[in-house]
Amino acid sequence: MIFSGPDDGPLALDRLPDWGARFGDAAARLELEIGCGHGGFALAFGRRHPERALVGIEQRKAFARLVAEKAARQRLGNVLVLQGDGRLLAPRLFAAGSLAAIHVHFPDPWWKRRHVRRRLVDDRMSSLLLGLLAPGGLLDFRTDVERYALDAVARLEEVGFRNEAGPGGFSEAPPDELPSTREKRYLEIGQRVWRLRLRRPPG
Numbered sequence: 071m072i073f074s075g076p077d078d079g080p081l082a083l084d085r086l087p088d089w090g091a092r093f094g095d096a097a098a099r100l101e102l103e104i105g106c107g108h109g110g111f112a113l114a115f116g117r118r119h120p121e122r123a124l125v126g127i128e129q130r131k132a133f134a135r136l137v138a139e140k141a142a143r144q145r146l147g148n149v150l151v152l153q154g155d156g157r158l159l160a161p162r163l164f165a166a167g168s169l170a171a172i173h174v175h176f177p178d179p180w181w182k183r184r185h186v187r188r189r190l191v192d193d194r195m196s197s198l199l200l201g202l203l204a205p206g207g208l209l210d211f212r213t214d215v216e217r218y219a220l221d222a223v224a225r226l227e228e229v230g231f232r233n234e235a236g237p238g239g240f241s242e243a244p245p246d247e248l249p250s251t252r253e254k255r256y257l258e259i260g261q262r263v264w265r266l267r268l269r270r271p272p273g
């Protein structure tokens with residue numbers, strides 16, 4: 071099931087959605103969050119950036135519904151939440167080169183060796199994320215799992231992302247960064263976060 075808010079019907083996926091019709095001027099600065107969970111980031115983003123738009127994709131139906139309902143209650147017309155698999159939905163929702171930023175915060179680590187291929191950031195997804203971003207667009211990736219961070223930075227640089235922190239490096243949190251639901255908990259307990267801020271090269 072795919073839904074965007076309590077009153078919205080399913081989104082047709084036979085062609086790319088008309089984001090301008092949905093978000094108005096905010097569609098000029100369109101961003102994607104994959105795996106928005108309980109929505110701490112998406113909802114704060116919607117409140118802080120009325121001039122931008124965010125599409126959140128969340129696989130778990132209960133979480134997607136919760137965040138969509140909160141966005142509707144808070145009248146955040148610039149936030150749309152869809153339930154589904156971000157790996158499948160993203161290329162059907164966005165034209166190549168159309169996103170200003172993509173946010174991936176604390177993706178499931180899939181610890182067991184035989185499950186590692188289920189990770190969100192694999193080679194195919196790395197190329198897809200690069201292709202969806204506009205030149206200069208930002209991939210904002212955060213994890214608390216060092217092994218995932220090291221694997222992701224190698225893959226993402228390999229497909230052509232430029233690392234703001236230099237090759238193989240991790241970034242500090244920018245002062246105006248919005249924490250996700252999980253990250254708020256980590257900030258309280260002092261859990262280290264590995265943060266990648268990677269850009270699609272301009273031109």
Ligand SMILES: C[S@@+](CC[C@H](N)C(=O)[O-])C[C@H]1O[C@@H](n2cnc3c(N)ncnc32)[C@H](O)[C@@H]1O
Pocket residue numbers: 104105106107108109110127128129130133154155156157174175176177178190250251252253
């Ligand atoms: C560990 S939680 C982190 C949630 C949130 N980003 C945060 O930082 O609080 C990972 C989330 O990603 C969702 N998820 C996992 N794989 C996904 C996929 N392929 N597409 C969309 N969501 C996915 C899970 O259902 C879960 O809500």
